[in-house]
Amino acid sequence: MDKKQPVVAFLGPRASYTHQAAQSVFPPESHTLTPLMSIADCFAAVQNDKASYSVVPFENSSNGAVVFTLDLLADIQGLCGDVVVTGEIYLPVHHxxxxxxxxxxxxxxxxQSVSGSHDATGLLEKEPTESxxxxxxxxxxxxxxxxxxxxxxxxxxxxxxxxxxxxxxxxxxxxxxxxxxxxxxxxxxxxxxxxxxxxxxxxxxxxxxxDSIEDFEGNSTRFFILQRRDAVSPPPRQRSTPQTSQSDPQTQPPPEEASPAPAYKSLLSFTVSHTIPGALQRSLGAFNNHGINLTSINTRPSGEAAWHYIFLVEFEGRKGEGKVDEALKELEGAARGWRWLGSWEAWRGGREGWDSVFEQ
Amino acid sequence: MDKKQPVVAFLGPRASYTHQAAQSVFPPESHTLTPLMSIADCFAAVQNDKASYSVVPFENSSNGAVVFTLDLLADIQGLCGDVVVTGEIYLPVHHxxxxxxxxxxxxxxxxQSVSGSHDATGLLEKEPTESxxxxxxxxxxxxxxxxxxxxxxxxxxxxxxxxxxxxxxxxxxxxxxxxxxxxxxxxxxxxxxxxxxxxxxxxxxxxxxxDSIEDFEGNSTRFFILQRRDAVSPPPRQRSTPQTSQSDPQTQPPPEEASPAPAYKSLLSFTVSHTIPGALQRSLGAFNNHGINLTSINTRPSGEAAWHYIFLVEFEGRKGEGKVDEALKELEGAARGWRWLGSWEAWRGGREGWDSVFEQ
Missing domain, CATH: 3.40.190.10 (Periplasmic binding protein-like II)
Known part of the structure; x- marks a missing residue:
């Protein structure tokens, strides 16, 4: 193993979907790809400077956000406050x-169904529908x-x-x-x-x-590339088509890119006061008031006390763009606290087949 | 079993937390409490008129929303479009x-730790912090x-x-x-x-x-009471303190109630166009513009196509209140589609101990 090669940790084991995603961006011949046993381990490896990059799953198109990744980004346990997102990878998933x-x-x-005894109560009556x-x-x-x-x-x-x-x-x-x-x-x-x-x-x-038993034909997973806040450099080959999907039309950018593709996306977390009604709307309004397009909102328990939440918001743009900086200033006055979680160039995987999959 | 008693389905088995929640609102002497094996079964029982009510977990204060319940409320599979929420129950959870x-x-x-072999990579370095x-x-x-x-x-x-x-x-x-x-x-x-x-x-x-090994002392779970849309009648004893928590100060209303307690909460789902930037903000703005306080936002894959989302929004108020009706009219113009998921009287469990748990 060449000690000078950057270490890229990923959620293992080998041959996992995350491994395939990591390989599509980090060539194994110039990087030391290292499987870890949990998403928390991948965050810790970057936080503690043991890996230059980590690759973790963030959301699946059928199944939604990966809660473990959300909670580590929100840093609920206070263990990985220096980890930021610096890239994303979309990978088609065929189960x-x-x-x-x-x-x-x-x-x-x-x-043969063995679920007959399941309905001992006689309360159930299910007929599968076409959908x-x-x-x-x-x-x-x-x-x-x-x-x-x-x-x-x-x-x-x-x-x-x-x-x-x-x-x-x-x-x-x-x-x-x-x-x-x-x-x-x-x-x-x-x-x-x-x-x-x-x-x-x-x-x-x-x-x-x-083969391909997933519910939806466009089933794919989006991964985040993580780095330490103080060591951010763009991941290599971020804009290339991944090796695993050159012949697969289902590695697509998300549907937001039907309008001209945004160059950058950013992520941040915020908490709001529980005693001021409307604090959540005013915080979200900070983005709306400056014409910034939200691409996702996730809510998780903040870990501070029961029924306190932390919100993770992803949007188009990055720091240094006037409207983003102005929105952050407004957020500062509306939220109880907020934390920057990184900017990255939006994924530009192969576009072939895009319209047929995403048009309704 | 008295056939005339209303049937109340709940997520079993017997002695589950959901059973305890159901018992706190539906007296077993006047209701036929029936355990079912899954949250989907609880929705189906109400949808198919086999149960008058179902009780299902919606969110936990430490662990967040229950994804199965969100997806069934969003009716992603198209199986339970007539099910609405007509009540909520908060129950302290001591594991x-x-x-x-x-x-x-x-x-x-x-x-003894058996995880020593876990870090064969040498990438990990963890010291537990006080938090x-x-x-x-x-x-x-x-x-x-x-x-x-x-x-x-x-x-x-x-x-x-x-x-x-x-x-x-x-x-x-x-x-x-x-x-x-x-x-x-x-x-x-x-x-x-x-x-x-x-x-x-x-x-x-x-x-x-x-005893009480949960991370947070206020750990509690919020349950929803479900009914068919066309058979809504208020659940009994909705405002009483549950039997299981009379001596427990940790059955609290959520922290939003620090301001004067709202009488009602409501839930709806909506989807937005993926080709119109800002559609999500305009939909959320419909609530803000009419002074309606949002109490939760959840995002799930809509099931229509990859990377299409459905949003579940909970807010204070109910249909028939002028500002709610106006907000719905505005939402109609901003969202691609929306669906009403019920109103209910906000839970008023014991308030003792409330401040000490929720004040920061």
Missing amino acids: CLVGRVSGGEGGGTQA QQPHVRPTHDLSHIKKLYSHPQAWGQCKRFLSTHLKGIEQIDASSTSRAAELVAEDTTGTTAAISSKLAAEMSSLSVLA | CLVGRVSGGEGGGTQA QQPHVRPTHDLSHIKKLYSHPQAWGQCKRFLSTHLKGIEQIDASSTSRAAELVAEDTTGTTAAISSKLAAEMSSLSVLA
Whole structure:
């Protein structure tokens, strides 16, 4: 290992989606890519100057924000106050159902439901509607599958497939989708399956029983690149198309970019007084009054006391632009406190296919 | 069972926190309280007229909003469009570490960390800060504990205790804290423990190894009472103090009520155009322009397409009040679409102790 290479920490294990995202921006030949076991570890590595960069998941298009990342950005525990966001990566996420092919006949037989005893109360009455139907069918028989492993985020992204083809099958959380595939590979009965990437299936010598089982065809995850506040330098190749998606039209910028693409995005957190009515609106109004476009708002408990919140707001623009500086001045008077969490150049992944996926 | 009694569904199993919340408002002698296995089932029971009311968790003061409840209120799957919120319940949540008392010496010995191998990368450097210290110590030895069971929400509410006294111990998700206690009771080795309520520990004949291990002393959960839109009648005893907290000063209204208590709160969801910059601000501005106080904002993927969001906004007031009606008219012009999700009388649990907990 070349000691002079910058260290890039990422949420592991190897072959995770975050690993794929990190590789798309940081060439492994000139960076020391290092898997860590938790998002908190990735923040700590940057905070404590053990890594130049960390790559962590921020939100998934089907499943929403990653709460652990929100709480670490809000620095609720007071452990990573020097960490800022300096880049973003969008990566298409195609989940597969992976496991052993059964000895029986193949061809998309629906797994037997074992959820009959679930409704002992007689209160339930469910008929799947058209909007719930998954857009793919299994390529192999699933009737031998008795147990599923995956990361909790994946259950939320594959609800339709699971409720149609694996209804009532026990779901066991694993620390990552790659780890889920390993657990299935270790199981000698052949009756377990995992939701993971195709890459993880290959690494664990498992078969793909169903491909692209995510609910939405545009399913993708957005990652943040983190650096220390006092060591900010633009991440390399920030504007290039990632290696993993050159042939994949589903690495897109977010739909806000239908209007001319904003050059920069920024993130900050703020808290408001609980005794002054309207404090939240006045804080948000600071952006509106200066024509700044908000791209996301997230609310989390602030950790100060019960029912106190911290708000994370993302917007177009960066410090030094007149209207942003003026909005910050107005925010200063409206919020109880606020903290700058970084600016970065908006992702410009491949645009092919963009309109067909995002137009309504 | 008296067939004429209204059916009240709640997120089970029996002895769950939601059960305690439901009992505090719906007297079991005049209601048929029925546990269901998931929050989705609770919504479906009301939607399909199988239950008059359902009680579901909405947010916890330490851990934030319950994503499943948000998504069902937003009706992303199109299955429960007739369900509205007609009441709220605040319940103090005291988590206990429960299990078997070890044969060894008692007295708060710290469990041995098994996380040493975790940092094979050498990138980590963590020193616990004062703000991370838990506010209680175990009342029994924990060195025999090798495995923990609990509901995922509980891990997030007890981070400080776990990282101090049970660092690196394997955490296994259970479907509820009550179920976690049952799993520990079934384990004959005596080396597992659960995070659950004291009530669940008693029902499973387990000992309390540490009491009130939640990070924040005011830890409490807010529940919503659901009804069908076309069958709204105020839930009974909505304004009474719950049975479980008469002696507990920690059932408080939220801090917004430092100013004169609002009589009503309301909830609605809206989506915005992705091609019109500023659409989100203009939608939020509809409330600001008419002096309506927002009490929460939550953002979730809308389910329509990747990176499309739905916003859930809660505010003081109700339909029929002039300023609310005017704000709705303005929202109509600013949002792409919006949906009314109910009004209810704000919770008025015991106020004693309120200032000492919420004042900063």
